[in-house]
Amino acid sequence: MFNFIIVSWFLTFGIVPVQYDTIDDTISNLDSNRLATVAEIGISANAWNRLTISGSIENYQYKENKDIYFVPYRIDYKIGASFKVIEGLTIDFDHYCDHPVLSGSKNAYSYSSGETKLTFTLSGSTK
Numbered sequence: 082m083f084n085f086i087i088v089s090w091f092l093t094f095g096i097v098p099v100q101y102d103t104i105d106d107t108i109s110n111l112d113s114n115r116l117a118t119v120a121e122i123g124i125s126a127n128a129w130n131r132l133t134i135s136g137s138i139e140n141y142q143y144k145e146n147k148d149i150y151f152v153p154y155r156i157d158y159k160i161g162a163s164f165k166v167i168e169g170l171t172i173d174f175d176h177y178c179d180h181p182v183l184s185g186s187k188n189a190y191s192y193s194s195g196e197t198k199l200t201f202t203l204s205g206s207t208k
Contacts, residue, residue: 086128093121097141104192116144118151123159136160153182171202
């Protein structure tokens with residue numbers, strides 16, 4: 082019935098060995114004494130091999146020293162759409178934002194940021 086749609090997904094886990102923020106040339110190290118981990122889950126759908134819509138959520142958390150639980154401190158949201166007009170010409174719309182997670186614990190991450198882009202891409206290749 083919906084054989085013109087292809088759905089893909091991914092799940093990523095990792096650690097964050099280095100992290101810092103810089104605003105007006107002032108570097109703010111983000112609690113380098115604790116282990117930070119990251120996890121991201123995403124999904125995309127492609128219709129007619131022409132239109133792709135995708136999104137993901139990426140969560141950063143600290144591992145507490147002796148406890149099993151994690152303390153989230155930042156979450157990133159990504160959403161996008163891509164439309165292939167003709168072979169070699171694509172129109173893309175992407176939005177990205179990150180937000181602090183206030184969990185009542187020691188949270189060094191205290192700002193939000195984001196961007197929205199509308200881009201046109203010309204591409205080709207030699208054979």
